Each structure stands twice: as structure tokens, then as C-alpha cells.
Amino acid sequence: MTIKAGIVGYGNLGKGVQKAIAQNPDFELVAVFTRRQPEQLASGDGVRFEHISAAEQYKGKIDVMILCGGSATDLPEQTPAIAKMFNTVDSFDTHAKIPEFFESVDAAAKQGGNLSVISTGWDPGLFSLNRLLAESILPQGTGYTFWGKGVSQGHSDAIRRVPGVKAGVQYTVPVEAAIERIRSGETPDFTTREKHLRVCYVVAEEGADQEEIRKAIVTMPNYFADYDTEVHFITEEQLKEEHQGMPHGGFVIRSGETGAGSKQIIEFGLKLDSNPEFTASVLVAYARAAYRLSKEGQSGAKTVFDIPYGLLSPKSPEELRRDLL
Amino acid sequence: MTIKAGIVGYGNLGKGVQKAIAQNPDFELVAVFTRRQPEQLASGDGVRFEHISAAEQYKGKIDVMILCGGSATDLPEQTPAIAKMFNTVDSFDTHAKIPEFFESVDAAAKQGGNLSVISTGWDPGLFSLNRLLAESILPQGTGYTFWGKGVSQGHSDAIRRVPGVKAGVQYTVPVEAAIERIRSGETPDFTTREKHLRVCYVVAEEGADQEEIRKAIVTMPNYFADYDTEVHFITEEQLKEEHQGMPHGGFVIRSGETGAGSKQIIEFGLKLDSNPEFTASVLVAYARAAYRLSKEGQSGAKTVFDIPYGLLSPKSPEELRRDLL
Numbered sequence: 001m002t003i004k005a006g007i008v009g010y011g012n013l014g015k016g017v018q019k020a021i022a023q024n025p026d027f028e029l030v031a032v033f034t035r036r037q038p039e040q041l042a043s044g045d046g047v048r049f050e051h052i053s054a055a056e057q058y059k060g061k062i063d064v065m066i067l068c069g070g071s072a073t074d075l076p077e078q079t080p081a082i083a084k085m086f087n088t089v090d091s092f093d094t095h096a097k098i099p100e101f102f103e104s105v106d107a108a109a110k111q112g113g114n115l116s117v118i119s120t121g122w123d124p125g126l127f128s129l130n131r132l133l134a135e136s137i138l139p140q141g142t143g144y145t146f147w148g149k150g151v152s153q154g155h156s157d158a159i160r161r162v163p164g165v166k167a168g169v170q171y172t173v174p175v176e177a178a179i180e181r182i183r184s185g186e187t188p189d190f191t192t193r194e195k196h197l198r199v200c201y202v203v204a205e206e207g208a209d210q211e212e213i214r215k216a217i218v219t220m221p222n223y224f225a226d227y228d229t230e231v232h233f234i235t236e237e238q239l240k241e242e243h244q245g246m247p248h249g250g251f252v253i254r255s256g257e258t259g260a261g262s263k264q265i266i267e268f269g270l271k272l273d274s275n276p277e278f279t280a281s282v283l284v285a286y287a288r289a290a291y292r293l294s295k296e297g298q299s300g301a302k303t304v305f306d307i308p309y310g311l312l313s314p315k316s317p318e319e320l321r322r323d324l325l
Numbered sequence: 326m327t328i329k330a331g332i333v334g335y336g337n338l339g340k341g342v343q344k345a346i347a348q349n350p351d352f353e354l355v356a357v358f359t360r361r362q363p364e365q366l367a368s369g370d371g372v373r374f375e376h377i378s379a380a381e382q383y384k385g386k387i388d389v390m391i392l393c394g395g396s397a398t399d400l401p402e403q404t405p406a407i408a409k410m411f412n413t414v415d416s417f418d419t420h421a422k423i424p425e426f427f428e429s430v431d432a433a434a435k436q437g438g439n440l441s442v443i444s445t446g447w448d449p450g451l452f453s454l455n456r457l458l459a460e461s462i463l464p465q466g467t468g469y470t471f472w473g474k475g476v477s478q479g480h481s482d483a484i485r486r487v488p489g490v491k492a493g494v495q496y497t498v499p500v501e502a503a504i505e506r507i508r509s510g511e512t513p514d515f516t517t518r519e520k521h522l523r524v525c526y527v528v529a530e531e532g533a534d535q536e537e538i539r540k541a542i543v544t545m546p547n548y549f550a551d552y553d554t555e556v557h558f559i560t561e562e563q564l565k566e567e568h569q570g571m572p573h574g575g576f577v578i579r580s581g582e583t584g585a586g587s588k589q590i591i592e593f594g595l596k597l598d599s600n601p602e603f604t605a606s607v608l609v610a611y612a613r614a615a616y617r618l619s620k621e622g623q624s625g626a627k628t629v630f631d632i633p634y635g636l637l638s639p640k641s642p643e644e645l646r647r648d649l650l
Contacts, residue, residue: 019584023464098650099643119650126458126591128650129634133451135649136610136637137603139348183596249590258606259344262599265574266451269594271508274587278462281583285461305635305645309454310628312461318424320630324460325423325444325453 002028003291005284006058006086008078009068010034010041010049012246013091016280017066018047024284026314030062059085063294064287067091068280076101080108083116083301087294089287091121091279098124106301115294116301120286121279122270123147127252129304130268134254138264141256142187146174146195150248150275158223159200162216164208167236169243173197179251185263187255191226198229201243203236248275285312327353328616330609331383331411333403334393335359335366335374337571338416341605342391343372349609351639355387384410388619389612392416393605401426405433408441408626412619414612416446416604423449431626440619441626445611446604447595448472452577454629455593459579463589466581467512471499471520475573475600483548484525487541489533492561494568498522504576510588512580516551523554526568528561573600610637 003026007014010032021027031048034041038049050058055065065082067090069075075092082088083105092101098119109116119125123145131143148171155170178195181188188194200217204210210233218229234242249270256264272278286304289311293302310320328351332339335357346352356373359366363374375383380390390407392415394400400417407413408430417426423444434441444450448470456468473496480495503520506513513519525542529535535558543554559567574595581589597603611629614636618627635645 016584023583095650099647102646124650130593131649132634132638132645136613136634136639137606258348258602259341259599262597262602264598264603264606265594265596267592267594267596268455269590269592271590271592272587273589274584277583277587278589281462281589288461303635303646303650305642305650306633308631308633309457309461310630313457314461317630320457321427321628322424324457325420325449325628325630 002026003288004028004030004061004063005287006030006055006062006065007032007068008034008052008055008065008082009074010036011068012276013280013283014068016274016277017068017283019277020281020284023281024288024314026288027284031058033065055082056085062086064089064291066283066287068283076104079116079118080104083109083114084112085114086112087114087287087290088116089120089283089290090116090118091125091283092119093121093124095124102301102303110300113299115290115299117286117290117307118301118303120304121282122272123250125279125282125304126270127250127268130252130266131254132305134252134256134266134268138254138256138258138266140258141254141264143252143254144182144190144195145250145252146179147250148172148174148196148248150250150272151243151246155198155200155223158220159202159217162213162220164205164213165202166205167203167239169201169239171199171201173199174250179253182253182255183265183267185255185265193227196227198224198227200229200231201234201239202231203239204233245273246275248272248278288312288314327351328613329353329355329386329388330612331355331380331387331390332357332393333359333377333380333390333407334399335361336393337601338605338608339393341599341602342393342608344602345606345609348606349613349639351613352609356383358390380407381410387411389414389616391608391612393608401429404441404443405429408434408439409437410439411437412439412612412615413441414445414608414615415441415443416450416608417444418446418449420449427626427628435625438624440615440624442611442615442632443626443628445629446607447597448575450604450607450629451595452575452593455577455591456579457630459577459581459591459593463579463581463583463591465583466579466589468577468579469507469515469520470575470577471504472575473497473499473521473573475575475597476568476571480523480525480548483545484527484542487538487545489530489538491528491530492564493525493527494564496524496526498524499575504578507578507580508590508592510580510590518552521552523549523552525554525556526559526564527556528564529558570598571600573597573603613637613639 484493
């Protein structure tokens with residue numbers, strides 16, 4: 001008996017979920033739902049595409065829907081709508097709106113008798129879990145989160161809005177020296193500038209003034225002004241060849257003290273070649289948990305904080321105790 | 326309303342639990358139970374000591390017993406006996422015997438209507454959780470565990486049994502170059518020798534042949550023969566001044582692939598000044614979870630795999646979603 005999954009949204013994340021499902025033999029992909037005309041997407045690899053309006057016809061045929069839309073406008077509408085019909089998993093990441101999103105999904109999921117895991121992935125998700133774990137074990141201590149090296153979509157968009165910029169990409173880079181200070185037992189108060197560096201690769205329009213572009217970027221409030229920012233001008237070919245990947249990662253570190261001043265450091269880190277494929281793999285593991293919790297009779301919205309790790313694995317509790325404990 | 330805790334066993338771990346409870350204002354230490362004469366232990370810091378045979382008189386007055394005995398002989402007897410009367414947490418770490426220990430504690434705890442978290446700490450415990458998480462998210466991949474730099478009690482004992490050795494301590498040291506290979510995306514098959522180094526500090530008896538001692542150590546089967554082992558001779562004073570701490574730590578790393586070959590690396594690491602104090606801090610966080618699960622009406626044996634992180638924190642689910650997700 002496989003877990004029958006549907007994918008809603010077929011961008012980078014949805015494609016990543018399709019690949020992740022292929023790595024998990026206890027899953028079966030039933031259909032991909034999209035707002036586009038499904039005929040345009042019909043592919044050679046046997047995937048069924050459906051218009052999102054057809055989702056309702058799959059009630060009883062899909063155990064869990066993996067929602068791959070964006071947090072700005074897609075998920076606030078889609079998750080509650082789909083949660084009335086199916087168990088769901090999503091990666092909603094607009095931090096300030098998580099409490100209200102939780103309430104709205106919780107009500108919808110309970111109405112439908114379904115279970116919804118919201119805001120999973122790696123941050124929110126695995127990083128959140130590690131912040132919680134470390135603070136629970138070391139209540140006397142200081143926690144830090146560093147992101148990167150990785151592409152920031154928001155900052156890349158900001159570069160591309162600068163006059164004279166044809167294309168560009170921005171990498172958030174953690175300052176290694178700052179991480180080393182924490183690893184060596186210090187608990188510094190860092191300024192924004194001391195934690196992350198911003199590195200931009202920019203393709204300028206022909207004839208544009210590169211120095212003007214550089215100034216416009218490094219002085220841009222909110223995005224770059226508070227950071228040390230490097231701007232490198234490259235050709236369109238270089239951008240295509242060297243900057244098409246979507247790497248990311250980062251570190252959650254807590255430095256605490258126990259007893260009479262024993263230093264204790266807990267660190268969790270990710271180094272990802274593909275941010276969307278990794279997020280997709282996390283979504284699939286939590287889809288397994290959502291399905292199982294629903295089978296146990298639970299319903300409503302859950303976060304990663306509510307879900308024991310044992311439910312993420314296809315192995316039985318006996319196997320896990322024997323092989324992994 | 327505080328969580329009323331008892332400690333069973335007052336060695337390094339029990340003393341660590343006492344300190345950890347002092348860092349967690351939602352806990353209250355009711356009494357320490359010991360096989361020694363409690364009068365010998367009466368201290369100035371207001372702790373009540375009781376003989377272990379008095380535990381039964383505390384039924385209803387203690388919410389959770391934190392068991393701090395050893396895995397070889399103490400816990401296989403103590404945990405089932407105490408679990409009939411109280412919720413418990415322990416750090417049973419004899420890996421091969423975990424399945425039978427689980428069964429025995431599960432039966433006792435269910436009989437008493439109590440909840441017992443077995444085999445927590447950092448390995449088994451936090452490291453186990455990270456092995457499970459990483460393998461669930463990256464099913465195509467290779468996992469590694471490295472220990473150290475830290476004192477190995479078993480190996481230190483082995484040194485001290487060598488003729489001519491007066492005292493000694495052994496550090497297990499992970500081979501940094503091996504970890505770097507994994508971090509850079511390789512998935513090598515390591516020999517035992519390639520993963521860990523063993524570093525011994527030995528105080529020789531007066532007149533003993535140091536070269537004989539060195540040979541006896543480095544060729545000792547099971548303990549040292551399969552490793553590169555360094556033996557350093559030091560004075561008794563040096564041993565006291567430089568090697569009284571109980572540092573430990575290590576890394577759990579998984580290197581996996583998603584999609585068409587994207588490398589994804591998940592790493593969890595600990596760097597601990599005091600192994601027993603850190604283990605104690607983990608026990609207290611899981612004691613909080615044991616108490617809460619018992620309050621919910623659950624009983625029987627559980628492992629870290631069965632317990633959501635949210636139960637480890639004194640904060641409410643709303644606070645956790647708002648502040649840590």
C-alpha cells in the first residue's frame with residue numbers, strides 16, 4: 001500500500017517534489033495540479049497533469065496533497081481550500097503571518113477532518129526544530145542563525161530593478177569568522193554587517209554606467225545598505241554558465257553554559273546544491289507524517305514542532321530502535 | 326505549578342541533573358535517591374537525600390524520576406522497578422540491548438500507568454534523532470557518525486589495566502580530514518583507522534618501561550590495534566591539572582543526492598566541555614516531555630523518536646510558532 005500523493009503547483013519546488021517522490025518507494029504520484037492548461041504540460045514521463053479546479057474529483061484517491069505554491073499569494077488561499085478536501089503539507093514561510101495562517105488552515109482542516117502540516121522545509125522547518133531543541137536543552141545560552149552561501153530571490157529581484165541592470169543574482173554569504181567565534185565559545189552581539197556578506201553578480205545593459213549601478217545597489221536601504229556588499233559585473237554568458245544553480249544552506253548554532261560555566265555548543269548545518277530539491281525532500285518526509293497522523297484519527301494544522309521524527313521514516317518503530325537509536 | 330522531579334543515582338550524571346534542574350524554573354527537585362547512606366550526602370544546598378528503598382513513599386509527590394545509574398547493571402534493574410511507580414527518563418546506552426530493555430520498561434510502565442523515556446542523552450539521543458532525520462529526508466545517501474574530541478571511559482579503563490600504568494586517560498579524536506572529505510561532497514568508505522585517532526595520556530609507575538607500556542597499549546585488540554594511537558607519558562600533576570574535564574562531542578553527517586545529482590549535506594555537531602552535564606540537560610528536557618505525555622494519558626516506554634520537539638520546551642505551542650518557527 002503506497003501513499004498516494006498529489007502536487008499542487010509545478011514550479012521549481014513542484015518539480016523537486018516529483019523527483020523526491022521518485023526516491024521514496026512508499027509514495028506514488030497520482031497527479032500534478034496546476035493553474036496552467038494541463039495539456040501544455042503533458043510530458044513523456046507518465047505524469048498526469050490536471051487543472052487545479054479538478055482537485056475535488058480526486059477526493060478519496062489522494063492521501064496527501066503537497067502544496068508547492070508561493071507564500072505571498074498562493075498558499076494563503078490554496079492551503080485552506082485544499083485542506084477542506086485533503087491532508088496537506090506546505091512550506092509557508094512568511095514568518096510574521098504564521099500565527100494567522102495556522103488558525104485559518106487549522107479551521108479548514110478540522111472542518112474537512114484532514115491533517116495539515118504547515119511551514120515545513122528547512123527555514124522554517126529543520127532550522128526551527130534545531131532552534132527549539134537547542135534552547136530547550138541549553139536554557140542559559142545564545143542562539144544564532146546564519147544563512148548561505150545561497151541565492152536570495154528577494155535580493156536578486158532588488159538588483160534587477162536597478163536602472164541599467166539587465167540581469168543579476170545575489171548570494172547571501174555567512175561571515176566565516178563570526179561562526180568561528182561562536183564555535184570557539186564566545187557569545188558576541190553581532191551587527192547585521194558582521195554576520196552576512198552580500199555578493200552580487202550583475203549583467204549591465206550596454207552603455208550603462210557600472211559605477212552608478214554599484215552605488216545604487218550598495219546604498220539600497222533594507223536590502224544592502226546595512227551589509228558589506230560586493231558587486232561583480234559579468235557577461236550574460238557567465239551568468240548562464242556559472243549562476244544557474246540554486247545553492248543554499250546555513251547554520252543554527254547555540255552556545256550555552258551548564259553547571260559552573262561548562263561551555264556547550266550545539267550546531268546544525270546544511271550545505272545544499274539545490275534549495276528547491278531539498279525543500280521538496282523535506283515536504284515529502286512530512287507528507288508521510290501527515291498521512292500517518294491522519295490515519296491515527298488526528299486532524300487540524302500541525303507544525304514540525306508537533307511531529308515526532310519517527311513518523312518521518314518509512315521504517316517501523318522496532319527497526320528504528322534497533323538500527324538508528 | 327512546577328514539575329516535581331526526583332534523581333536516582335548521585336554520580337557525575339546525577340549531579341549534572343541537579344545543576345540542570347536549577348537552570349529550569351518550571352522544575353523543582355524533590356529528592357535525590359541513592360544506594361549510599363543518605364546521611365553521608367546531606368549537603369548545605371538544601372537537597373534532600375533518601376535511600377533508594379524510600380522511593381515508594383514518594384508516590385504522588387514526584388512527577389518524574391530521572392535515572393542516573395549506569396547501563397551495565399543499574400538501569401536494567403532500576404528503570405523497570407521505578408517505572409512501576411513513577412514516570413521515568415534514563416540514558417540507557419547499551420546499544421545491542423535496547424530492544425529488550427524497551428520491552429521490559431514498556432511492560433513495567435504500562436502496569437503502573439506511567440510513561441518512560443528510555444535511552445536519551447546525545448548518543449543514543451540527539452545523534453540518533455539526526456541520523457533518522459537525515460536518512461528520512463535524503464534516502465539516497467550515506468550517513469556518518471564521528472565522536473570526539475572526548476574522553477572514552479572504556480578506553481581509559483583499558484589503559485589503566487596495562488601493567489606499569491598508574492593512571493591514564495584516553496581521548497577519541499575524529500580525523501578532521503575525513504570530515505572535510507564528506508563536507509566537500511564525497512561519500513568514502515572509511516576504515517576504522519581513517520575515522521578516529523586515539524590519544525592516550527599515561528602516568529607510568531616509577532621504574533616502569535615506557536616502551537613496553539606503549540606497545541601493550543597500541544597493540545591491544547578491540548581497543549587500540551585498529552587505530553592510530555598516540556601515547557604520551559605525563560606526570561600525575563599534569564594529569565590532575567590538564568585532564569580532569571570530561572569533554573566530548575562529535576558529528577552526525579549525511580551526504581545525499583536529490584534530482585539529477587544535486588549534492589545535499591546535513592550535519593549536526595556537538596562540542597561539549599562537560600559530557601555528563603550536557604547529557605543531564607537532555608534528560609531534564611525529556612523529563613518535561615515525559616511528564617506532559619503522562620498528563621495527556623499516555624503510558625509505556627517511548628524513545629526520542631516518539632516525542633515531538635515541542636514537548637521539550639517550557640513555552641506554549643503558540644509562543645513556539647510565533648518565536649521559533
